[in-house]
Amino acid sequence: xxxxxxxxxxxxxxxxxxxxxxxxxxxxxxxxxxxxxxxxxxxxxxxxxxxxxxxxxxxxxxxxxxxxxxxxxxxxxxxxxxxxxxxxxxxxxxxxxxxxxxxxxxxxxxxxxxxxxxxxxxxxxxxxxxxxxxxxxxxxxxxxxxxxxxxxxxxxxxxxxxxxxxxxxxxxxxxxxxxxxxxxxxxxxxxxxxxxxxxxxxxxxxxxxxxxxxxxxxxxxxxxxxxxxxxxxxxxxxxxxxxxxxxxxxxxxxxxxxxxxxxxxxxxxxxxxxxxxxxxxxxxxxxxxxxxxxxxxxxxxxxxxxxxxxxxxxxxxxxx
Numbered sequence: 001x002x003x004x005x006x007x008x009x010x011x012x013x014x015x016x017x018x019x020x021x022x023x024x025x026x027x028x029x030x031x032x033x034x035x036x037x038x039x040x041x042x043x044x045x046x047x048x049x050x051x052x053x054x055x056x057x058x059x060x061x062x063x064x065x066x067x068x069x070x071x072x073x074x075x076x077x078x079x080x081x082x083x084x085x086x087x088x089x090x091x092x093x094x095x096x097x098x099x100x101x102x103x104x105x106x107x108x109x110x111x112x113x114x115x116x117x118x119x120x121x122x123x124x125x126x127x128x129x130x131x132x133x134x135x136x137x138x139x140x141x142x143x144x145x146x147x148x149x150x151x152x153x154x155x156x157x158x159x160x161x162x163x164x165x166x167x168x169x170x171x172x173x174x175x176x177x178x179x180x181x182x183x184x185x186x187x188x189x190x191x192x193x194x195x196x197x198x199x200x201x202x203x204x205x206x207x208x209x210x211x212x213x214x215x216x217x218x219x220x221x222x223x224x225x226x227x228x229x230x231x232x233x234x235x236x237x238x239x240x241x242x243x244x245x246x247x248x249x250x251x252x253x254x255x256x257x258x259x260x261x262x263x264x265x266x267x268x269x270x271x272x273x274x275x276x277x278x279x280x281x282x283x284x285x286x287x288x289x290x291x292x293x294x295x296x297x298x299x300x301x302x303x304x305x306x307x308x309x310x311x312x313x314x315x316x317x318x319x320x
Contacts, residue, residue, distance in 0.1 A: 001311050010090050017094050022046060031096025032084035049075060051083025051193055058189055079109035080268050081162035082190060091115040100274050103133060104169035105195050117284035122269045123247055124297030130271040136264060137170055144174060148216045153240040157260055160222040162268045163245055165190050165197060167220050172198035178206045180221035212238055226259055
C-alpha cells in the first residue's frame with residue numbers, strides 16, 4: 001500500500017490497483033467508475049471494463065491506452081455497479097468494491113479461488129446486516145402506496161451512479177415517473193450500454209411544463225443534503241417526502257445515512273456476513289482488508305481461523 005494506492009510487484013512487473021495517478025511503469029487496473037476510484041490523470045496502460053471506460057469518459061476522465069483484456073489478467077464481475085470488476089492475477093484476487101447479492105440488472109459477484117485476497121470491508125462490522133431485496137421492495141412499495149393515497153409526491157434518493165439505476169428498475173412501475181436531470185443523464189448512458197431502464201422526464205423539463213404541480217408523482221434523485229436548494233424547493237413547493245437508500249441507514253454510529261424522511265438499508269456493497277462468506281469461498285491463505293473497519297474485521301477473521309490483516313504501507317512485501 002502506498003500513497004498512490006496498492007502496488008503489487010511480481011516477476012518484474014508492476015500492477016497498480018485503483019491508483020490515484022496511473023503510472024507508465026506498469027499495468028494500471030481501474031475497478032469501476034465511481035469518482036473515488038478513478039485516477040486523476042493518464043499514464044501507461046489502463047486495464048478496465050469497457051463500461052467503466054465509457055462511464056469514466058462521461059464523468060470527465062478519458063482513459064488513454066485503455067484495454068479490456070491482457071494475458072494472465074482476468075476481470076471478474078464484482079457486482080457493485082455497471083462495469084465494476086475485480087482482478088485475478090498470479091493467484092491474487094483484488095475485489096475492488098464488491099457485492100454478492102443480485103439487485104435487478106446487477107448480478108452478485110462469483111468468487112474465484114485464490115491464495116491471496118485483497119478486499120474492501122466498508123461494512124465490516126456485525127451491525128451491518130442488510131434485508132433481502134424482496135423485503136425492501138415490499139416495504140418501499142407499501143410506503144409509496146400509502147403516500148400516493150394522500151396525494152404526496154415521493155423522492156427516491158441514491159447515488160447517481162449505481163443505486164439510482166437500481167432504484168429506477170425496482171420502482172419504475174410507479175407513474176408519473178421523473179428523474180433529477182443528473183440521474184436521467186446517467187440512466188440514458190446505461191440504456192446506451194444495454195441496461196433496460198424505464199424512460200422518464202428530467203426534473204427541469206417536468207417543472208417547466210407544470211407537471212410537478214399535478215400530484216402525486218415519483219422522482220429518482222441523487223443522495224443530497226437536506227439543505228440543498230433543490231430539496232428545499234421540492235418540499236416547500238410540492239410537499240414531497242424523501243426516501244433514502246443507504247447501507248448506513250440503520251447504523252447506530254453514522255447518522256448521515258438517515259438524512260431523509262425514511263431510510264432504507266440497501267447497499268451496493270457486501271454486508272458483514274456476505275463479506276465473511278465471500279472470503280471463505282475464496283479459500284485464500286492470506287487476506288488483506290482495506291477501506292472500512294479494517295482492524296475490527298481482520299480481528300474477526302483471525303478469530304475464525306483466517307489469516308487476515310489490514311493492508312498498510314509495505315504490507316505486501318511478501319509479494320514484492
